[in-house]
Amino acid sequence: MIENEKLRRADFVTSIILVLFGLFILSQALQMPMKDTYGGVTNVWYVSPALMPMIVSVVILGIAILLLVNSVRTGGARYFFESASRYKFGVSDAGFRFLATLLAIVSFVYVYIPRVDFFLDIILFLLYFVSVFYLDDMVLLKKISVFYLIGTIVMLAIAVFGLDTSLKKLFSYTVDILVLLFIVGLWAFERVSVGTDPVLRRKVRITLILSIAVPLALCPIFKYGLLVPLPYEGGILKLMDLIRYSVFGR
């Protein structure tokens, strides 16, 4: 019953979002050429690029309105306003775990991959992502997440203010070195945070081994086996190239 109540409450919110989304598609479609000439082609409504977006928008609007009516009829609107009036700010344990997952994935893709050596990106990502869940302790999850978040904000600030470009002018791999230091710092922080508990210390050790083993296996497979250039090749991958060419000669 509670599950159903939650669903109808969510339906009320999503149906409103979907109505707005449908209107957005329609407004964009109306700006597309319907009768005028585009690229030397005189349009008629049935070959217009707006045709499919219009159909999609009308269908989404129609279904979203049905969903809205259904959610109001089944009490979704009432549940929503009741829960909104009772709402107290707070994040549950599951909420923290969700945020930690989001932090790991979003920072990996949007902050680190575009500007830091891919090998180091994977190590940092796994070192954080694996440890917060593998250690299975909410206090540690929060502590490690805060440490990681601060480091990521610093990295983001460096990128936003264009400092990474200036640092790279000084020495090509300065940003990689900074991230390497962050990795070492994160690992040391995890070691200190788990204290002397042998089980947790073992878990930190396993996390570190996994974090290094995965890029060590994946990067050569993709770079040399499948000949896929990696997203950002910095110091470590250049070093890998150097070793490969010195050993294999090509």
Next chain:
Amino acid sequence: MEAVLSQFGFFFQSFGTILFNPMNIVIVLAAVTMGIIFGAMPGLTATLGVALLTTLTYGMNITTAMLALYAVYVGAVYGGSYSSILINIPGTAAAAATAIDGYQMALQGKGGKALGLTTSASAIGSIIGGLFFVALSPLITTFALQFTSYEYFLLAFFGIIISGTLQSTDLVYKGWISGFIGLWLSTIGRDGLQFYPRFTFGFPQLDGGIDVVPVLIGAFGIPQIIQVLKDRVIIGETQKFKRILPEFGELFRHIGAIARSALIGVGIGAVPGIGEDIAAWVSYGAAKNSSKHPETFGKGEPAAIISTETANNACVGGASIPLMTLGVPGSPPAAMLLGALMLHGVQPGPLIQTDHPGFIVNITAIIIISTLAMWVVGILFAKQVVKILRIPQPLFMPVIAVLSVIGSYALGQNIFNLYLMVIVGIVAYFLTEMKYPIAPLVIGVILGPMADTNLRRALMVSKGSLMPMFTRPVSLLLILVIVLTVVSQTKWYRAMWAGIRLRLSSKKDQG
């Protein structure tokens, strides 16, 4: 007759050519094992397995690539039964029905027997599916050659509607919304006829449209990773089992159930956009209804797991029928196979027999080789594969996240695809939480260009008239099926049917 014999000759030639290359044997065994692991691990799916492996097949020839991808598909559909039987958590949605009786058998100390039955039943299902694929595909391609733009538009539309209808677990609207969001995503980029930029928001990276692989990986991978870690999915102790034997005697006793389930699997697999999970449930229901002892279902009935596993694996061949003959994927993993085929320069559709002679027979040989590999790995190495289930999810899922990232990047070598993957993944997570099915969204993305281009082309030919849609028999049939699918979800339609049934039963009673 001569044509049939020559097809048989070509089949054995393909079979031999593939098997005589030792590298192919290594690849098929590795891929099937990967598939079983993906199927057995709760949170990982057959679609994600096929999507991730597609990246690695880019440099391979088409036969080897399809061998690897079909092996993962067949293996993953079967692998779901491991965790269903041994820990009562279905590894994939397709194996959910297997858990009901499979786990009961394991509790009774018959885990080995249950695994033996599912291994052999899955193999039989896949082989029957493969045979139906090769038998029906030429007929459908001949028939589909008569299709014009109207039929293609309606077929794509039908795929989205039927997938949305059957995949919804809450309100049916949600499946349709999901499908139409996918259809909208497919309109992003320059349109196919006039190259007008639609919904590109000034990003040149969106001009070419959105790539299917990052959307698929995002939609199927990211929500699973978030869900498993957020909900702290902990895999319990696996039930012990002894030897796994093929259990041919028991299978022979249920030959009727096998035949019925295989037909259900092929039939449901061939319907665009719905897949193995529905086939397994329908087959379970049919087995229970036709059993002389329905009360034994749910208490460790071998017929139940034989039926579900035969049906879900028969879906592989069934889903390949519309995929290869019409370019319409029959199931979510088949949607990924479509993407892989296009990457390798093969355009599935009615002309496939002309453009790539022998391709369908080749794919049949691939399905059967993959099935044999699955059976061998299942019978001989199940105990070793089950050990993978002991790896804690917090160690496994982050590695899958890395593979998803590298998989999304590798095909287009474009960081923008990663940004897209994360956005699609987060949206898909919230949609999943609110019971919006994700498969129709993906089907919408895949079938969208087909619907868009063919609708406009059709209207161009008829100068804006919709009448030809109603005068052409196949398109009229498709319109009727679409309308019936939508109308059948309304309250008054159900009330009407309930009334008819009531009248019929009261007449029977009077009689």
